Amino acid sequence: MSELNKAMVNKYRNDFLKEVEANVEEGDWVKMCMQCGVCSGSCPFGPYWEHPPQEIFMMIRAGKRDDVLKSESMWMCTSCYNCIVRCPRELPITHIMHGLANYAHRLGIAPKMNPTRRFAKLFWKNITKGGRVNELKLSIGLYFMDGFSNGIKKGLEMLPVGLGMVKTGRLNPFALLGGGKCKGAGDIHKMLKKAQEIENRRKGFAS
């Protein structure tokens, strides 16, 4: 268990709801759920959720910390916002799911091999480097996520797509050398560092 995770377990003891309210984006909405299930039914990836949002809210109240934070479920969110617009209690469900995923990730207990988690990581690295997306590096990074040989295989699968994009001028083969840069990249790095700091301070993450 990561240090941070240990710290949080001790801090909140058996009150997972309080932990979520304090540390998860929009977490203080969780208590407002009335278990109607409209969110669970509205999710395009619903069938792939081990625990749908409304059940997750109930699990949080029931203190099932590990079952929630170690779950793949939140990582299924496609950010389609169907749940948000249909929720009769106006819970910002999409953000709560993002928040839970992010929190689990920070605690280091999110499912290691979850592809979305890994892609998200890669994506963030990619955009924060220069301030903008470098699509070529992003996709290549993506293919080689599971090691060189798999990467080649996936790369080959995706080759037609890639070539199509290149042919139509929608993918820059030279972007490996750069591209996706802001002049203010430096500022951005400083900003993100600061933001991280503040969030840790706010949420009492000793780091």
Added chain:
Amino acid sequence: MAKKEYSFYPGCSSERKASASNYMVSVESMCKTLDIKLNEIPDWNCCGASIGYAEGGELPRHAMNARNIALSEKHNPGQDIVATCAACWLGAKETHERLSASERLLADTREVLKEAGLDMDYKGQVEIRHMVEVLIEDFGYDQLAKPVVKPLEGIKIAGYVGCQTNRPFGVAGESFENPKYLDKLTEIMGAEPVEKYDQKVTCCGGALAFSEPDKSQAQIKKIIESAYDFGAEMIVTPCPVCQMNVEVYQDQINKKYGTKFRIPVTYYSQLMAVAYGSNAKEAGLDGNIIRAARLEEIAAKPAKK
């Protein structure tokens, strides 16, 4: 028509040789006709997109967007921010909304912006709008119909709105389940909207098309199948991610499901550019992997008026 000016947030995918560069091209042509001046936000950065949450988290994500807003308010004062990309629009709009709702979050964000010397430039007094909103609200369908010189006669088009231009904010006056603006735009451009198209707002998987290709492609299949069922010969969309996901995976889906999909997926701006008289290149049609043949034909024809 008086010139209209906006502070423009193109977003990563609209960059030269990026995945939605052809969107950008068509938007430029469209704006030329409508006499819209887009003042690009100097040195704008990525919005973090929806997928930015996992590593980025709350404050960093807002910081990224706040920087863009601050830059816009600094360099293009008094101008609404207009985005062409759904994710960019949503990201910026969300940050703007949350910062105006939470004193604390605003204070934290200013503290962050200070690092870039922009803390005082963030006022949060701008409207953040999608290009579609500008068209509908600042021009209106009647105005938009006027410049049509090459009506897109006889093309049946399914309007695929997708998620993020539609939820949670959406376009004023449209419903989340059955928005009609793409159909209306299609219609005034002289084409035939497939109004009963029932996958208008189905999610294409978004960023998860990369991480969960199978699950996403199952969604995309539904989206395309229904378009075919209703006799559409083309799909039009306002979102770069939707456009790419629905267009580029058709071969893979065909392999997987034994389907024979080959349907062009265009941007509303491409329809408009062509209808307004642009040639194929100006309308970014060369950027479509699945060629929009019918549009190219019309683009090649001489203007009617």
Added chain:
Amino acid sequence: MADAVATNETILVVGGGISGMTAALEAAECGKDVVLVEKNPSLGGRVSQLYKYFPKLCHPTCGMEINLRRIKANKRLRVLTLAQVEKVEGSPGDYAVTIKVSPRYVNENCTACGACAEAVSAEIDNSYNYNLNKMKAAYLPFTMAYPQRYVLDPSIIGTPEADKAKAACKYGAIDLGMQERSLTLKVGAIVWATGWRPYDAAKIQPYGYDRFDNVITSVEFERMMDPFGPTAGRLVRPSDGKEAKNVAFIQCAGSRDRNHLKHCSRICCMASLKQSTYVNEKFGDQAQSTIYYIDIRAIDRLEDFYQKVRANPTVKFVKSKVANVTEDRATGDVILHGVDTEGYHRYDNRHDLCVLAVGMEPSVDAHSIAAGVHADVSGFIDAGMANGAIFGAGCATNALDVNRAVQSATAASLRAIQVINKVSGAEV
């Protein structure tokens, strides 16, 4: 009834539904002078459009017959139809109320013989049937309508159709020259019983009321059971007239929802339980009802009825707020998508017909009644507050079932009498 004379010892009751009729009758039977105004051409209100009441499954028209007989027998009670309150001024014991009376184009001479309706060929939407069918433009709103007098729809005035009607009437009952008029009543107290209206189902977008023929509202479903209603009493699907044996009921359609009505409309659970018995009434064991709910709110002895329906093998209960409804283009069937939250079971259930248990909203926004009347954010009269001598009754104050509405109306009636007795200095 001609212009009603009133004094500050008169009670004005606004709204001729069951609450208004009750308030008016109870006061009149205490010996008070009462004027009852109703905006429609006849009394009865929403309950007159119901097939049966829960939990007894008896017929609302039965109680209505009694109330109508009480009204016919009571000379202290005067009824104004096609009348709407436009302005209320003054203070307790001394109100001046401006009332707009729309022309009926038919006078007291009418014998309800029906000749005008036979003569006229023009048709209009039948609002009594929630516009599910058409009716003649010269009409008696429904068989039990009181006053038992025909109405000419304004749309035919000035057309040959109106002349046909006039020519057909042997009794000089048709007066095409009737004009809208405005009268001012001096009254001492007012009972406000304008009732409710069904929430606009089209606003609940995921359920596609505006897109799919076979998604209807609970109030429309009631009309389908009337042998003289739009479907001649047959339970059929609007899309193809096929018998609707497999019916889905979606609870909280608009209610308990911050996007729509924030309150619980109280009656919808019971209404759907009741309507599930309609499906059995028509199709016996062939019937299949599924009730999608969040909480079944069957309080006090209504619980007995809930348990009875629960025990019915043809009725299924799914604890779920339905996520959305889609249509199977080939069959016209509706497919409900969602999750049964009791243990997480996904469903995509196919039904012949989907009935939305729509919520109640006040038919008049209480903010518009008069100065000094407190309204809650939903537009109901906030009866917990002092509102001068304007007393809310029935569903104008809250989402109530018939029984509670009548209790509320009876209470309002006494509050009005208290004011009148103060005015008249009546000591007993």
Added chain:
Amino acid sequence: MADIKIGAYVCKGCGLGERLDIAQLVTVAKREGKAQVAREHDFLCNGAGVAMIREDIEKEGINHVVIAACSRRAKTDAFGFDNVAISRANLREGVIWVQPDTEQTKEITQEMAADYVRMGCAEAGRMQVAVTNPAHGSNKRILVVGGGISGMTSAVEAAKAGYEVLLVEKSGVLGGWVGRLYRRMPSHEPYSDPMETGVPELAKAIESNKRIKVYLNSVISRTSGAPGQFSVDISKESGGTTTENVGAVIMASGFEPYDLNKLPELGGGKSPDVVDQAGLEALARTASGGAIKRPSDGKEVKSVAFVQCAGQRDDSGKHLAYCSGHCCNTSIKQAMYFKDANPGVDTVVIYTDLRTPGNGEDFYRSAQRKGVIFTKGKVSEVVPGTDLQVKFKDLILNEDAVAKADLVVLATGMVANSGVDIDAAGGAPNVEGQPEAAAGNGKQVSVLNLTYRQGKDLPLLKHGFNDSHFICFPYETRRTGIYSCGPVRRPMDAQQAIEDATGAALKAIQAAENAALGRAAHPRSGDLSYPAFRREGCTQCKRCTVECPFGAIDEDEQRYPQFNESRCRRCGTCMGACPVRVISFENYSVDTVGYQIKAVDVPDQFSEKPRILVLACENDAYPALDMAAMNKIQYSAFARVVPVRCLGSVNTIWINDALTAGYDGVILMGCQKGENYQCHFVKGSEMAHYRMSKIDDTLKGMSLEVERVRTCEVAITDIQRAPSIINEMAETIQKIGLSPMKF
């Protein structure tokens, strides 16, 4: 009353003139109907027509009017003449609208019309103008039994209207259960926090109200009399009885919480830290805004679990089957007591259906905002101990779970203080079916001690509550002038009780006012007629006293029926019950109907023209036939329909008369009977069915087929069925042939 002068008026409007030989009808009225004056008119209901009748009343001294025109349900404004007996011969809805307009049918249609004119005259000839019952009292004081929120409200509201009130409370203080609450549910926006009960203020207002006389530590030891003239004994705990006279009574005797000790499996009686909602209120009052301490060791409560539906909504038959309605909101309110005092306290509400109707939804949301946790689950057991364990099945997560708590609150239900169950105590047959044993906490002490023949308290509806059976008429009572309100009639919260009590106050006032004028109460409100009986003819068989649905009839010292007219609802069930036919009303009697039956012209058996007598309930069956006519649904021209007040008023002599007169068939149309009865007079239809079940012997005795008499339940909506019932009888007669009883 002066000698009878009948004026008969035949209308030619609405096609009557075209369809019927009006002149012949006028002649019938004159010759057979013995009408002094008989006239026709083109358009009887208009100004001229009505004026013509008025003139005859004034100049010719006509005091009995026969209107031969449309149904008695139509044109009531036009034909409402004061101080004359009016009979309506229904030629429009009753004849031409239900008969085809053909040459062949002209004759039988005319015969139908002629018979209705004969019947109208016959009825008018036997009617008297009703004058108010001489025995009425005029006391308008209101007695309120019970000094809880309901009783206090009734008292204050009645006094506000200018009426004198007696308020009797068995305990030493006013306020009842609400008076023992710390706070109550909010009654107006924003519906987010508990509010003051307002009971102390209300009590003060009552003590200082000169119109209200309060009796504390007192109970009602005797109630006799009738509306406008009740006499009640009020007995003090300390001994001593006062007798007071009142005009009407409000029963607001409230409820008791269901006995906690009946729920050992939920820790009831097993641990001092398992309390019911009343117990929690007591703790909250002690804490008065501070930390709530638990009974066992005075430890500050840090976690509390609320168990909903404890001993309620029970299908085992051991506990209460119903839902008490208020308990969800009450637990929400009580959870707020904890959260408002200290947000750190864990509060969980375990429910199966959360029932917060109306604006309760706001209250529910408010509780969630305050951090109250709601768990959908079914509690199986509460294990006592220093920290109690609540074992439940989590219905969402579909698993067994345990909640630990310092204190457990059981939301037990309301048990009505409705006195003795007079039906169980033997008396009139209970149409509601036997009340379940589990209801109530066992003890049954009479509240009103009525001296009525049919029992000491109000009849119960269900589960021990004495609510009205009628949805449209929640204040309908089976004991005229006595109205119940608050939780004794139906489980309810304080806000509803206040509303209910106010309504009950109106009904009590109304009953007293009507009694003072000798008028009937609902549903025949305003009816001035009243039952009278020929003492010398009475055999003291007691049927009337037993069968009266309203317990109006007692027996006097000589065991003769004593009618207590002011209690009577004028349904005529007694008239129908009387084997010797000594009971009648001025305007409705064995004769007014009997002579109509005899007035009908019965052709001989060779004419192939059967006659079918239809006795139709005027509230449902008759309107149904009217509406059939409006929809031009036809039925046999051989039917002769007579409206009756209630099927209960049908005296079997009428059937005998009809059969001996040569009628070929008789149909009785009444309302639905049984548990969900529709009869406006409770048991009328049921009694009629019971009586008619015995008619078969009579028929056999006359060697007539049993099919000739049919008793059926007809709803007002049976617009198609009612005519078809008549037609079926016509077909039956075709099959079995005409009655041999024709002479």
